[in-house]
Amino acid sequence: MGIKIYNTLTKRVEAFEPLEPGHVKMYVCGPTVYDYFHIGNARPFIVFDVVRRWFEYRGYRVTFVQNITDVDDKIINRAAAEGVSPQAIAERYTQAYWEDLERLGVLPANYQPKATEWIPKMVEFVQKLIDKGYAYVLEGGDVYFRVRKFEGYGKLSGKSLEELEAGARVEVDERKEDPLDFALWKAAKPGEPKWPAPWGEGRPGWHLECSVMAMGLLGETLDIHGGGQDLIFPHHENEIAQSEAATGKPFVRYWMHNGLLKYQGEKMSKSLGNFEYARDVVERYGKEAVRYFYLSKHYRTPVNFTHEAMEDARRAVERVYHLLEELDQELDRRDGHTAELNVEKLTKRGRTYLAYLERAKREFEEHMDDDFNTAAALGVLFELVKEANVFRQDVAEEDLPLLKRTFELIRELGAPLGLFQESPWRQAHGEVQAQLVELLIEVRKELRRKREYELADRIRARLRELGIELKDKGEETVWSYASTGAGVEGG
């Protein structure tokens, strides 16, 4: 039935058809590298990471571009404040950006172009707009885009020129032909980074880079362009104007915008000062809790950040890992890892359960296809966890392959969400350590047999302090790495 997407441009959910069959070309606005990104900034990174993974899950080839804005007022200001070069700031935070994405489990984009590496292309692009009469040069060397000349300005944000004019704030630059016009090129000021251009040295305006790099890497018409809702106006509106003015072709076919993160009821924002760095939140709750936190909501709705919610998310993720661990160890105990699934041999109960597994998978996929409804999909996944927990209580020998199938299915469905792929078990921490733990379990088993509970409990308590959790099941004991703090993440 295919993937459906809510398109900001049409304000409707539409069936997705890529321009080139089987190949999705998507672009998402990346960071301005002047600081670590905050937990709110992490939302689009995670959301579009999942969009990308879902297309791949569905068999599409995806070319995903995410830019890095490494020349900008904020970088220049920060550099001045620290007394270092803008380049040094940009390099430092570009590096940090990559590190943080990795910590969030976000797959790297296929292309991560830096604005400073595309300046000549941008200059060409501006020249083209000037030649076509869509842009004009002011005396000092600033170049502006002539908004009124572009028919359809406002189609993305739903704004009319009249409204915009009425709402226009006091305009600093009186030399502009029209208050609505926006900067394509900023003339160099003393001490600022600058590049040569036919109309004078300077640097590109913010909107310009996205258009130039997106079209440079993906072609004149993109399938998908994404970003936060706060970018709809003016950023994306301006991108459309300049791109379509230059090429005469539709710039983007599906515009996707994620909702924003609130913090204590207000928008989380650097300028308001009410934010927490993504890296700190990941450190505290683990990457999967952060991903779960976002994915348990629809990507277009606003969400409120609280530590309670992060803690809940952490526990929810833990619940799934507990099941995986139980399944794995049950398979170990009963030599079930190699058993082949053969429907003929299953018990009646097993067949019913298998049918359920298949239905769950289908429902999960349908929800994901429906405008990436990760919240509903996760609902299906947790229902599966529940059913699996019931099923595994009493499994006939013939049905053992279903335990394996359950384990695999959770991994399979978790993969496009970037969840449940970790190994919180022994292999994540090395064989020797695992054998040591098992040795202690052996000793403790003996102690319990002798009813020397005091010592047995001390072993359990001390291991707990080391992040290793023991759970007794009658005579046997299963163990896992505890997930408080960084535990589940393999810490």
Add this chain to the structure above:
RNA sequence: GGCGGCGUCGCCAAGUGGUAAGGCAGGGGCCUGCAAAGCCCUCAUACCCCGGUUCGAUUCCGGGCGCCGCCUCCA
């Protein structure tokens, strides 16, 4: 003021024209030497309010109220 979004259990959050998934928290029980995990039972009868359409609306329409975002750099 203009544009857009949102208002579902204590908290988070899907969803549907025929009385509502899931997670977290809570209560009772089973299991256990104890614990942890798990299981079973329980946990929305005004789905913001008021009208309307309908045999029937939380779901559609209209009007309110409240909250949020954008209109300025911002994911």
